[in-house]
Amino acid sequence: MTIDQFNFAGKKAFVRVDFNVPLDENFNITDDTRMRAALPTLKKILADGGSVIIGSHLGRPKGVADKFSLKHILKHLSELLGVEPQFANDCMGEEAAVKAAALKPGEVLVLENLRFYAEEEGKPRGLADDATDEEKAAAKKAVKESQKEFTKKLASYADCYVNDAFGTAHRAHASTALIAKYFDKDHKMFGYLMEKEVKAVDKVLNDIQRPFTAIMGGSKVSSKIEIIENLLNKVDNLIIAGGMTYTFTKALGGKVGLSICEDDKLDLALDLLKKAKDKGVNMVLAVDAKVADSFSNDANTQFCNVNEIPDGWEGLDIGPKTEELFANVIKSSKTILWNGPTGVFEFENFTHGSRAVAEAIVEATKNGAFSLVGGGDSVACINKFGLAKEVSYVSTGGGALLEAIEGKVLPGIAAINE
Ligand code: AMP
Numbered sequence: 001m002t003i004d005q006f007n008f009a010g011k012k013a014f015v016r017v018d019f020n021v022p023l024d025e026n027f028n029i030t031d032d033t034r035m036r037a038a039l040p041t042l043k044k045i046l047a048d049g050g051s052v053i054i055g056s057h058l059g060r061p062k063g064v065a066d067k068f069s070l071k072h073i074l075k076h077l078s079e080l081l082g083v084e085p086q087f088a089n090d091c092m093g094e095e096a097a098v099k100a101a102a103l104k105p106g107e108v109l110v111l112e113n114l115r116f117y118a119e120e121e122g123k124p125r126g127l128a129d130d131a132t133d134e135e136k137a138a139a140k141k142a143v144k145e146s147q148k149e150f151t152k153k154l155a156s157y158a159d160c161y162v163n164d165a166f167g168t169a170h171r172a173h174a175s176t177a178l179i180a181k182y183f184d185k186d187h188k189m190f191g192y193l194m195e196k197e198v199k200a201v202d203k204v205l206n207d208i209q210r211p212f213t214a215i216m217g218g219s220k221v222s223s224k225i226e227i228i229e230n231l232l233n234k235v236d237n238l239i240i241a242g243g244m245t246y247t248f249t250k251a252l253g254g255k256v257g258l259s260i261c262e263d264d265k266l267d268l269a270l271d272l273l274k275k276a277k278d279k280g281v282n283m284v285l286a287v288d289a290k291v292a293d294s295f296s297n298d299a300n301t302q303f304c305n306v307n308e309i310p311d312g313w314e315g316l317d318i319g320p321k322t323e324e325l326f327a328n329v330i331k332s333s334k335t336i337l338w339n340g341p342t343g344v345f346e347f348e349n350f351t352h353g354s355r356a357v358a359e360a361i362v363e364a365t366k367n368g369a370f371s372l373v374g375g376g377d378s379v380a381c382i383n384k385f386g387l388a389k390e391v392s393y394v395s396t397g398g399g400a401l402l403e404a405i406e407g408k409v410l411p412g413i414a415a416i417n418e
Contacts, residue, residue, distance in 0.1 A: 033396065038164050122173065214231045219244070255311075288320065322353065337374070
């Protein structure tokens with residue numbers, strides 16, 4: 001079933017959204033992108049004459065905690081949606097069931113943070129540090145057992161299930177995947193956001209226009225190995241940027257000064273370079289760096305060859321020669337995936353490389369390339385530069401996007417398709 005085919009008139013929809021928005025110390029939402037992203041789905045259901053039961057997580061609570069209450073987002077949701085939402089203080093309590101049952105067409109009920117219950121994630125909580133393996137296994141079994149009741153109860157509130165939380169699609173949690181089995185094929189579907197995400201990933205995985213270039217930035221090789229290995233089977237060009245650069249540089253015999261470098265991953269870096277060569281993939285490494293004498297925005301800086309970083313200095317961004325090198329590869333590409341900044345973009349003085357990459361992607365997109373930007377920090381980057389609208393698609397998923405691109409089947413997607 002697709003959301004466009006479904007008529008929600010008179011129906012109650014359980015919509016799993018990702019309202020895991022950043023809040024400041026006064027509980028003001030500092031970035032509402034995720035909430036806005038869910039609006040088309042919520043509005044369609046309400047416009048059809050349906051009612052909505054919203055389920056989400058917020059943060060990583062270890063139990064009930066006011067700080068992580070979804071009550072903090074209600075006011076803003078009402079402004080965005082133009083409907084005053086009701087709230088159930090406990091997603092499992094009597095109140096939730098009563099309020100859900102009483103919902104009328106056009107009404108919205110927000111359930112309290114699903115992760116106040118360990119059952120949402122299905123992981124035991126409160127285990128003593130010195131718990132034995134047997135105790136751990138017993139606790140896991142217990143939470144899996146009670147997870148069934150939890151999931152069933154959530155499902156009982158609604159006539160149909162809509163998953164619009166791409167950010168958690170790689171987790172087999174109660175509300176993101178397990179709940180789907182309580183609804184038949186005609187009563188479960190992706191929301192508009194999920195549909196778009198799935199389509200964008202599909203384009204990068206299965207409908208590749210070549211050359212296909214991936215730009216992998218960020219801090220560590222170790223967190224991106226799987227995706228890099230997988231991309232080697234797909235891309236024509238693989239640009240390595242960000243902190244990862246220096247592990248490759250050192251592996252190749254260069255001097256990296258104080259730059260972040262994973263010394264235990266040098267062999268791995270060489271292995272990746274060899275694999276790329278064997279597969280005919282053009283692995284593009286930085287040639288120069290903007291180096292700093294401390295990890296700070298106000299540090300003294302200079303440019304130098306990437307493999308000749310002076311002692312006491314560290315690479316915090318790519319240099320101008322690398323910018324040009326990367327930009328040329330990007331501009332000649334027809335499919336582009338960008339994950340991770342080229343430097344410490346949080347510091348204004350080290351955003352230049354990431355901006356150059358973003359601008360090259362924009363230009364390639366204007367010339368007909370399909371460009372997908374995803375993973376938390378590259379999204380923050382493209383938003384910071386005001387270029388989000390100039391690329392083909394900005395994904396809301398970090399881990400979920402990467403796992404999808406690694407070729408993994410995401411539980412949240414499989415659960416709808418089953
Ligand atoms: P990731 O979450 O792996 O995509 O990494 C993003 C983080 O990598 C950002 O917070 C950047 O500041 C950081 N990063 C990028 N380049 C460097 C660098 N050269 N040195 C230290 N951190 C970096």
